[in-house]
Amino acid sequence: MDEMRVLAPTAILGYGFPEASFAAGLARRPHVIAADAGSSDPGPYYLGAGTSFTDRTAVRRDLERMITAGQELGIPVVIGSAGGAGAAPHLDWLRGIVDDIAAEQGLRLRAAVIPADIDRDTVLEALRDGRISAVPHGPQLTADDVQASTHLVAQMGTEPLVAALRAGADVVLAGRAYDPAVFAAMPLLHGFDEGLALHMSKILECAAIAAVPGSGSDCMLGTLRRDHFVLEPLNPDRRCTPTSVSAHTLYEKSDPYRLPGPGGYLDLSDCVFTPEDDRSVRVTGSRHLAQPFAVKLEGARLRGYRTVSVAGARDPFFIREIDTIVQGVRDRVADNFPDIPADSYHLLVRVYGADGCMGTLEPSPRPTGHEVGIVIEAVADTQDLADTLCGFARSTMLHFGYPGRISTAGNLAFPYSPSDFHAGEVYEWSVYHLMATDDPLAPFPISYIDYPGDPS
Amino acid sequence: MTADTAPLTELADVIRSKNCGPYELTIDIIFTGQDQYDLVKRQRAINRDLVAELYRMPVDDVSEPIFYDPAKAVKINLRRPLVSGNVGERDVYGAQQHGPLLAMRLPTP
Numbered sequence: 001m002d003e004m005r006v007l008a009p010t011a012i013l014g015y016g017f018p019e020a021s022f023a024a025g026l027a028r029r030p031h032v033i034a035a036d037a038g039s040s041d042p043g044p045y046y047l048g049a050g051t052s053f054t055d056r057t058a059v060r061r062d063l064e065r066m067i068t069a070g071q072e073l074g075i076p077v078v079i080g081s082a083g084g085a086g087a088a089p090h091l092d093w094l095r096g097i098v099d100d101i102a103a104e105q106g107l108r109l110r111a112a113v114i115p116a117d118i119d120r121d122t123v124l125e126a127l128r129d130g131r132i133s134a135v136p137h138g139p140q141l142t143a144d145d146v147q148a149s150t151h152l153v154a155q156m157g158t159e160p161l162v163a164a165l166r167a168g169a170d171v172v173l174a175g176r177a178y179d180p181a182v183f184a185a186m187p188l189l190h191g192f193d194e195g196l197a198l199h200m201s202k203i204l205e206c207a208a209i210a211a212v213p214g215s216g217s218d219c220m221l222g223t224l225r226r227d228h229f230v231l232e233p234l235n236p237d238r239r240c241t242p243t244s245v246s247a248h249t250l251y252e253k254s255d256p257y258r259l260p261g262p263g264g265y266l267d268l269s270d271c272v273f274t275p276e277d278d279r280s281v282r283v284t285g286s287r288h289l290a291q292p293f294a295v296k297l298e299g300a301r302l303r304g305y306r307t308v309s310v311a312g313a314r315d316p317f318f319i320r321e322i323d324t325i326v327q328g329v330r331d332r333v334a335d336n337f338p339d340i341p342a343d344s345y346h347l348l349v350r351v352y353g354a355d356g357c358m359g360t361l362e363p364s365p366r367p368t369g370h371e372v373g374i375v376i377e378a379v380a381d382t383q384d385l386a387d388t389l390c391g392f393a394r395s396t397m398l399h400f401g402y403p404g405r406i407s408t409a410g411n412l413a414f415p416y417s418p419s420d421f422h423a424g425e426v427y428e429w430s431v432y433h434l435m436a437t438d439d440p441l442a443p444f445p446i447s448y449i450d451y452p453g454d455p456s
Numbered sequence: 457m458t459a460d461t462a463p464l465t466e467l468a469d470v471i472r473s474k475n476c477g478p479y480e481l482t483i484d485i486i487f488t489g490q491d492q493y494d495l496v497k498r499q500r501a502i503n504r505d506l507v508a509e510l511y512r513m514p515v516d517d518v519s520e521p522i523f524y525d526p527a528k529a530v531k532i533n534l535r536r537p538l539v540s541g542n543v544g545e546r547d548v549y550g551a552q553q554h555g556p557l558l559a560m561r562l563p564t565p
Contacts, residue, residue, distance in 0.1 A: 041475055043541030043548040137479040137517075137535045243486075246526035247470065250484045254476045254533050256524045273526055303543060346543045357552045359544075360537055361511055363559065379543050428542050429478045 004187045004224045005030045008204035011216035013037035013062050013079055014054030017207070021219040021234040026069050028221055028234075032186035033066050036179045036205050037094070038081020040298060040432070041252075046085045048150050048300030048427025052093055053084030059094070064101050067171055071107060076165055078172040078182040080156075085298070086176025087151035088117050094173055095449075102451035109171055111449045112164035116153045116175030118443060120146050123297060123435065131436040132297075136254070138432055145430040149299030152431060156295070157262035158198075160444040161185035169448065176298065178262050179205045187224050198266055199286035200229040202259065203248055210248035211238035232280035240281040242273035263440060264290040293440050299431030304345075305383040306423035307390035309376040311397075311412035318411050319367050321402045322351055325411075329397045333389060340389075345380040347389055349397075374412065379426050390420050464560040467492050471557055475550035476533060478540035483507075483554060486529045491565040493528035501562050502530050510556040513537075 007030035009017040014037070025033075037054065046053040063079070070077040083090025095113060102109065123146045126132050132141045146152070153176035162185045164172045174182065180201030187197040200222045203210050208218035211233040219234040231240050249268060250256045259266040270285040313319060326349045334342055352373030355362035376397065378389035398412045405411075437443060464471065470486035485502065487493040496502055500521075508515040517535035524531060534553075541548055 040478065041540075041549050043545070044478075045541065135477060135479065136533075138477075243527060246524075247484075247486050247529060250482075250486075250524060250527060250529055250531055252474050252476055252482065254480060254482055254519070254531075255522060256527075256529075256531060257522070271526065348544060350546065357546055358555060359546050361513075361553065361556065363510070363512075363556050426543065429539055432478055 001190050002225060004190060004192060006183050006186065006200070006204060006222040006224065007033045008035065008183060008207045008220045008222065009033065009066060010035055010062055010219070011205070011207040011209055012039065012054060014059040015217040016058060016062060017217055017219050018235060022065060022069070024234040025219045025221055026073065029073065030075060030221065032076050032078060033070055034078040034182040034204070035062070035066070036080045036177070036182055038084045038086050038176060038179070042084065044300035044427040044429045045425070046083075047087060047153070047298060048302060049425055050087060050089035050151055052090055056093075056097065060097050060101065063097060064105075067098070067101055067107070068105065070170065071109060076170055076172065076186065078161060078165070078174070078185055080161070080174045080177030080179070080182035082173055082175055085151070085153065086116050086174070087153050088115055088175070091115055091173060091175045098171060098173065107451055109451050110169055111171040111173060111451065112167065112169035112446050113449060114156065114160045114164060114172065114174040114444050114446050116156050116177065116444060118152045118154045118297060120149070120152060122443075123152060123431070126435050126437070133434045135432060135434065141431060141433045145301070146299070148301035149430045150302060150427070152297060152299040154295035154297050154435065154443055155262065156444045157181055157293070157440050158185050158188050159440040160446060162189045163441060164446050165189050167446070167448070180261070183222070192224050193226065195266060195286040195288035196229050197224060198261065198288055199268065199271070199283065200224055200231070202266070203231055203245060206248065206251070208233045208235065208238055209251070210245050211240050212244045213238060214244070228282050228284040230276050230280050230282050239279035242275060242281055245281045245283065246273045262295055263293045264288055292436060293438065294434045294436045295443065297431050297433050297435050299429070300427040301430040303426045303428045304379045304381050305386045306377060306379045306426045307383070307386040307420055308423050309390055309394040309420045310416065311374045311376070311394070311414050311419070312371055313374060313412055314371045315407045315411065316370070317404045317406060318402070319372055321404065322354065322367060322372065325397065325400050325402050326351070328400060328402070329393050332396045333393050336392060337388070340385070345378060345385060345389055347393055348377040349393070350375040350377070383422060383424070387420065394419060460564050461561040462564045464562055465558055467562060467564070471554050473550055473553035475540055479536055481534045481536055481550045481553050483532045483534065483557065484529055485557065486527055490528060495565045496530065496562060497523045499563065502532070506560070507532050507534070510560065
């Protein structure tokens, strides 16, 4: 085989793709269709709570088209980081969607399911053995961090995915995976160069984001040959240029020349990006350098419960006094509830139009516009306590007296009734570390499901 | 070389920030012109001290800039003021933390 074509329909399973782009991709007879469903970018909540970051209906829409097309072409479909965070509940959720699709479409296929959960004892043992390391600016791991984590996953490399494809899986559903792995698995099974395969996959992972105009919900085709690869967006309104593709190499990475992965790193210092034609780009020179195998661990712990209230303010005297008012509200809350220890909750007031987006990093924190947006937030050990604090802060701010006040009927414009909302459980990252391990396969046991299942 | 300067916003196609894991922000500046990029790279006109000053951060929290020739780009990594998603977070994805860079002026060729 001299050439392998990899179809990346969408940047995140559930972000969608135009039918026409997908059809154009299928017309190129791809060898595999893949999507990465995950990211740690949306924050620790989804891993901690075990809920999907993407919507079920949207995921089903994408996956149904991908699996149906894969069956028609006789090619595998590979999905990584199920449900976004890729822990057991996310993988079960994704498997449930495949169950429904297979049943409704009457599909006969074999699915591989590869969980990425790591049990606490395995991590604690690695911690004792000195096999856990911190990432830049990250803290050292403690046993308490591990014990407090509701879910712990490791990012699998390509090896379990390659094994599942070798075993003949038509659909591969993987838990948390190194983002490029789902795209690189098929090329690696067929002996393509690891550096080129992984670099191409790094770009395909974001689908058409590397095109101009970029999009996370449109299709990209990667064509891998023995000494180069070519990227081409499948929507004629987009094109890849050497600048768009090379610029994408920077995206969300700390070093564009050296991209670390589970079994080594990509050295891109000798990469050359050249136009293949008006709409596609050829890349050469990507190299993979092997290093001792290590997986990235991710875990999140429950921090408390959040209640928020959203309001606006249009009065110029209120806006002028906003800092004093916020401090006054905080003081009133503390004064009114002397039995609630100040260190048992967080009460935050964000002022949009001032420093809402950047906080301490904001170079011009004073509001200068004619209105401001205000979000009052309480985080406490129980939802009831968060409700109490947020509600009291909101009512206090509504009627707070301040020097120069003329709008004495109320300080805030609430867009909603009720004005306060439960944001529910609040999680924080507890584990985001590297764990050295000898075997890239053992932590990720593969099981197979044959559809249709036995009638029961 | 002349002493002329111009605002960064007139010299770059892309000025962006984004998380790079939960502990770091990464900033990319992609220049429009090759000559401008070459000048910035040659003079190290974008450097740790300048970025630390713009963000009012300790220099130790700002990485050495990486100049990436294929994209005419400079990359700088910052320590996040808060671990992504921790209580008090304002920008979970880190996608709107580029503002202080917009005040930068750079020497022009």
